[in-house]
Amino acid sequence: MLEELLAAWIARQRWFGGKGRPIDSLSIDSDVVIEAGDPSLRHLIVSVWQEGSRERYQLPLGLRRELPDTLTHAFIGPYAADDGECVVYDAVHDHELTRWILESMAAGSGRAGVRFHHLPGVEIDTNQRSLVLGAEQSNTSLVFGEEYICKLFRRLVPGVNPELEIVTALAIRQAPHIAQPYGWIETDLDETPTTLAIMQEFLSNSTDGWDLALTSVRDLYNSLPGLPAAEAGGDFAAEAGRLGAATARVHHELREAFGTEVMEPHEIKRMAEDFRRQLGRAVGEVPELREHVPALELAYHRAEELTTEVRVQRVHGDYHLGQVMRTTTDWVVLDFEGEPGQPLAERRALSSPLRDVAGMLRSFDYAARHLLADHSEAARLEPMAEEWAKRNRAAFLEGYAEGGGVITPADTALLRAFELSKAVYEVVYEARNRPTWVSIPLAAFR
Known part of the structure; x- marks a missing residue:
């Protein structure tokens, strides 16, 4: 048959x-x-x-x-x-x-x-x-x-x-x-x-953003000891800034095409409770997370203390360096289908554009530490990874602002909550699929 x-x-x-x-x-x-x-x-x-x-x-x-x-x-x-x-x-x-x-x-x-x-x-x-x-x-x-x-x-x-x-x-x-x-x-x-x-x-005639970022990290790791990331041969910061600007423009176009709504403070509190439930399940599966619970709880509490409305819109939903391509002229964003494993209604739901920003910030951390997972000199290279990630995260955020994206001081609490929730998800994913990589997302809680 x-x-x-x-x-x-x-x-x-x-x-x-x-x-x-x-x-x-x-x-x-x-x-x-x-x-x-x-x-x-x-x-x-x-x-x-x-x-x-x-x-x-x-x-x-x-x-x-x-x-x-x-x-x-x-x-x-x-x-x-x-x-x-x-x-x-x-x-x-x-x-x-x-x-x-x-x-x-x-x-x-x-x-x-x-x-x-x-x-x-x-x-x-x-x-x-x-x-x-x-x-x-x-x-x-x-x-x-x-x-x-x-x-x-x-x-x-x-x-x-x-x-x-x-x-x-x-x-x-x-x-x-x-x-x-x-x-x-x-x-x-x-x-x-x-x-x-x-x-x-x-x-x-284009290159995957993840591959470009990893090339930059390899160049840094192969450079002279102590050489700043800004002076390494494959510095990525300019591209990170352009990517930030492109991301802001895509968010603008999504607002214009689909409109916006607002998330009320009580809805933010409900979202923070969802993050806590996710954390509880994750700690049960990955005990190494337990020592970071106080810091995570504090971040979620700061987000739910927000008293202003938060604008929500259609977003990418699964945004990282593997979802963007560098052409000969600029960055192009791909794969707007969201998390494939999530229900369709959830993938189409409105969210804060900070969710995409947080996803890309996590991706910079992953690119910086990806090559350290099985590296014999990981301890020596860790400070270089930290510097590369900070430099490119900052460049992305600067580019996002230059492209018209808005992150207010109040937004930083929400951005941090999104980013840490993403890192909790990553810890569970790595524990299930690539246990030797758990150290990559765990570094986010330091």
């Missing part, structure tokens, strides 16, 4: 969210033939049941009589189709089949409820050949030539994906600092239009 093949295969995929737990059952909710013949393409939506809970996934499947050597890594298993024996495989790796994305999107067509759209005035070159990017964790990204990148959402949640909502709204405003959207794919789940994929501009 196809269901049995898929259940065995899906459990091994990087983007599968239920790894480590047995699959009770897998059922096919939707099976649409996009392209018939040999090879043929079928678009499946499956339900995976584990421990009484259900998650839905999107599976583009290819079927061939014989699988060429170039596609053996995508092999799922043999299958007895209606017209004879064939091989089933993950179709995202087959450039002969992925052309349907470009062709259908260019035509604005659809099949049996799978609908393809392109933005008004956009012309799509259907001759580009696809290649799967290997670094994705929760999604699958296809690059078409040097023109487009199509993010295929594997785990499906009913509703419009926040990234599609945000980038299309900002593109209409001709906002800078975003990758231009070209089109999207959708279907209906639970009678709700649901985003299956988004296609945007591929930034081929």
Whole structure:
């Protein structure tokens, strides 16, 4: 049975969210033939049941009589189709089949409820050949030539994906600092239009912000002992300042596109209580946090003492150096979908822009200390890491102010609470996944 093949295969995929737990059952909710013949393409939506809970996934499947050597890594298993024996495989790796994305999107067509759209005035070159990017964790990204990148959402949640909502709204405003959207794919789940994929501009001549930051840190660690970060060959502060300014402009565009509301003092108190509950659970899992509880409690108390309203708006929601790209001209912000593991309503909820600022400040700390985790000279390099982080955090905040971002003296208490709450989350994450890295977020509490 196809269901049995898929259940065995899906459990091994990087983007599968239920790894480590047995699959009770897998059922096919939707099976649409996009392209018939040999090879043929079928678009499946499956339900995976584990421990009484259900998650839905999107599976583009290819079927061939014989699988060429170039596609053996995508092999799922043999299958007895209606017209004879064939091989089933993950179709995202087959450039002969992925052309349907470009062709259908260019035509604005659809099949049996799978609908393809392109933005008004956009012309799509259907001759580009696809290649799967290997670094994705929760999604699958296809690059078409040097023109487009199509993010295929594997785990499906009913509703419009926040990234599609945000980038299309900002593109209409001709906002800078975003990758231009070209089109999207959708279907209906639970009678709700649901985003299956988004296609945007591929930034081929650009560099990931995390990689740039790590290069700067390596240059500093390899410099003469005692050399200030400002004098090291790869000083990052100017770029951190530009990134701060770009972040402020993106926040401005989000306010203009979606409007703002206010968070009342009693809502801030409720948020601080949420932070405390998170801390309580974290201490139970990571006892090393216990000694820092008084400092964290003080930070949360200072935030809940705020008596003024706090402006809230649409934000990025998962902001760090890995979500920004440096092009030849400026910084571009990517991945506006928020935390993929959170409910859609929470990812679309309004929040303080300080949440994004705090996320980036934590990312500078991570970049500074990332290379120390297994370094034989970590003790000697720790002061250099501290200096690099402080210098670039300050440059980012200065750039944020120059770009129009506002952080008042009263805001600093809220910013600190956001940052420490993020660090508590990081401690738990590292304890579960990379125990030798726990020291990185623990340094935030010093």
